[in-house]
Amino acid sequence: MHGVPPDFVAPWLRLPLSSPTPVAAAVREQRLVWVGNQEDMVRRYPRVAAALPYRFSLAAAPIAGEHRGWGALQLLWPADHPPHASRRDCENAAAGARRVARVLDAAGGPPDFPERPWIVPDELVRPHPEQDGRAAVAYAERLPEGALALDLHGRITFLSSTAARLLGRPADRLLGAVPWSALPWLDDPAHEERYRTAVISREPTAFTALRPPDHWLDFQLFPDAGGISVRISPSGRSAAAAPATAVPGSAQTAPTAPSAGRLQQLMHLAAALTEAVGVSDVVDMVADQILPVFGADALVLSAADAGRLKIIGHRGYSAEVLERLDGLPLDTDLTPAGRALADGTPSFFARPEEIARSYPEAPRISGKKAWAVLPLIVSARPVGVCVLSYTRPHAFTADERAVLTSLAGLIAQALDRARLFDAKNDLAHGLQSALLPRTLPRIDGLDFAARYLPAGRGQDIGGDFYDLIRLDDRTAAAVIGDVQGHNVAAAALMGQVRTAVHAHAAAGAAPDQVLARTNRLLVDLEPDLLVSCLYAHLDLTRRQVTLASAGHPPPLLRRPGGRAHVLDLEPGPLLGIEVAAGYPLTTLPLPEGTLLVLYTDGLVEVPGTDADSVTAALTDHLSRHTADHLADLRADQASDRAGGVLDRLIDELVQVGWPAGQHTDDIALLLLQATRRAG
Known part of the structure; x- marks a missing residue:
């Protein structure tokens, strides 16, 4: 780094790729990010604006190597720079990133990252002429x-x-x-x-x-x-003319x-903690952003649970030490954590002798040399304890004590919210898992893989579902559907739809009748939620598939040796709208090697991108790469590895649809591959 003091970048020494910052966005989206002025920063990256409330322009360019992404190059311009990036600005930033990428590619592997950024001397950037x-x-x-x-x-x-x-x-x-x-x-x-x-x-x-x-x-x-x-x-x-805001400093009062x-770092960390969703987010935020700011080396974050301190996150401690500290009672005299939580007062120990006076075992257990013990309390209710520790003695200034004490309250609130979210999330996804099939039946002549991916964090459970139903030795039914919404009502309706489809299919109903009967059930239930569904009847003896759609995205099909394309199906209306709705049938041959890709709209409906463009990219990927997968399938047909090949293909399709990850809707995929019958 050059031209900026290290403490300015302390909050960003480590950043998750998902963080709302220009440099992370450049890496995630593999594009140049330009922030023209402070107003632009406030609108797009408010957390950064809170920590750096100054006038400047910024460009972040991804450092894209030949085979991998290395990171990003960030450039700053002073306040007198125009807010709009010139062509030269963009070209210079991109060219600089390319030069760095070439150097890193030539090195043959990731560099050894220093604990602190390397400061480029001013003499290397701006040589000065020799003067007296x-x-x-x-x-x-x-x-x-x-x-x-x-x-x-x-x-x-x-x-x-x-x-x-x-x-x-x-x-x-x-x-x-x-x-x-x-x-x-x-x-x-x-x-x-x-x-x-x-x-x-x-x-x-x-x-x-x-x-x-x-x-x-x-x-x-x-x-x-x-x-x-x-x-x-x-x-x-x-002195009489002093402005009202001027307060004369003194040696006794100023250091407090x-x-x-520090104030700006506190604002930045407060904004960061408000974005933490689960407990792991809080732990990562404290470890990645609070430890570097205060120069600490290790962390233990414990939650108060059933009269004990349960460690829920840590950095810089061995497994043996964690085992000794995990589950201590709240009134423990082994460490100061219990007392700090009981009286709500932070404790600071600059060297081992200080903590050993009251807790002689503590320095021997951890091997650390200084500690900040911060009680986490919300509305007079103990939530947990955060302990920052150092490998060297550390004298805590009044400044550090004030900021750490303030941060303890923010961490406590973030941790309390995160534990509630995790509990709700675990319950929701437990319900989701219970409603989806635990296993799918093995069917001779058919390989398959299925995946359900919930929406990004912060969303409730959704209504995407899939199923594979064995009808007899040579016939099966595949179904995929999507219930509108992300809540318990959507999940409950999804369970009802899946059960109804399964029952009608097992009773021998034709594909159009399976959907028609399920539709009449939903009309009677009046759920006020829209449901799409695609049903496929697979006849492996006749080598044909018959499909019926209730407003669902059409599947992708790839014939052996041919290109993939979107099936042209005539869909019927969504389920639950019209009691007398009909669902047209489409019958297609299903020779050996044919691949069907059934999916929900979460795979192709990407914000800012046309769904048809995403679908075209998926079919192109299948056309270019599926031949290799089919060769692997034929080689592995007698083993259990064929399903693994299709599982890898699911990973690839999700990557094509959402190259930056962080999908915003549920995704369900069911891949069906016609194979040679055993024996």
């Missing part, structure tokens, strides 16, 4: 104002004697220091925020601060890619306020 540094110092000393230089980390790299005099501190005590840390009266989040604005937006900015007891100073900041030049001069303002950077 003494002349520059002499120039600064002749100025009537104070001159001071900051690097991108906020450290003082140069100051004139006038600047040292105005700041009231010798130069040797300020060089290498951060102003708001070295000078208590500058430790105001508003002042640090001016510095951060200058670094990101690359716009000059200014502020006025009071050096006790009554010296008002004007600070003017002039940034570029290498750092910030600061001009300091007396403002002539009196979290820095601007």
